[in-house]
Amino acid sequence: MSHFLNQIEMPVRWADIDAYQHVGNQHYFQYMMEARAQFLQKHMGKGIADYLFILVDTRCNYKKSFYYGETVLVRQFLLNLGNSSFELQYLLSTPEEPDIIRAEGYAKMVCVDAKTQRAVRVPETVRQTLLANTMQA
Numbered sequence: 001m002s003h004f005l006n007q008i009e010m011p012v013r014w015a016d017i018d019a020y021q022h023v024g025n026q027h028y029f030q031y032m033m034e035a036r037a038q039f040l041q042k043h044m045g046k047g048i049a050d051y052l053f054i055l056v057d058t059r060c061n062y063k064k065s066f067y068y069g070e071t072v073l074v075r076q077f078l079l080n081l082g083n084s085s086f087e088l089q090y091l092l093s094t095p096e097e098p099d100i101i102r103a104e105g106y107a108k109m110v111c112v113d114a115k116t117q118r119a120v121r122v123p124e125t126v127r128q129t130l131l132a133n134t135m136q137a
Helices: 024-042 124-130
Strands: 002-009 051-062 072-081 084-095 102-112
Touching: 002 024, 024 051, 024 084, 024 102, 024 124, 072 124
Parallel strands: none
Antiparallel strands: 002 072, 051 102, 072 084, 084 102
């Protein structure tokens, strides 16, 4: 079961378009990264300076293209909160057709102690932040 965390909207930029006149595959990862970064910055900010959240796995299942002039709606969900990691799911669509999923993404983040560079338990404050900002989807 996934829990909704946040959503962002991003315009498709001219620079996102590839030779086939649609958004290049690498840009889907940038859209997901921006949703993740905005969530972490807004909800965790400077309170987690002793920790790093390292992306250890990511993937994307492409279903339908985006084109120049469209807006990408990125919805981010918490899939799993483990001991030293958490898993996120992304649904990419447009604001006009939010139920037509154009891509589905996944990311796994591992919590690392900034000093020792070793994986550690996700701090309780981060756990509480993740869970407090979720709504069951």
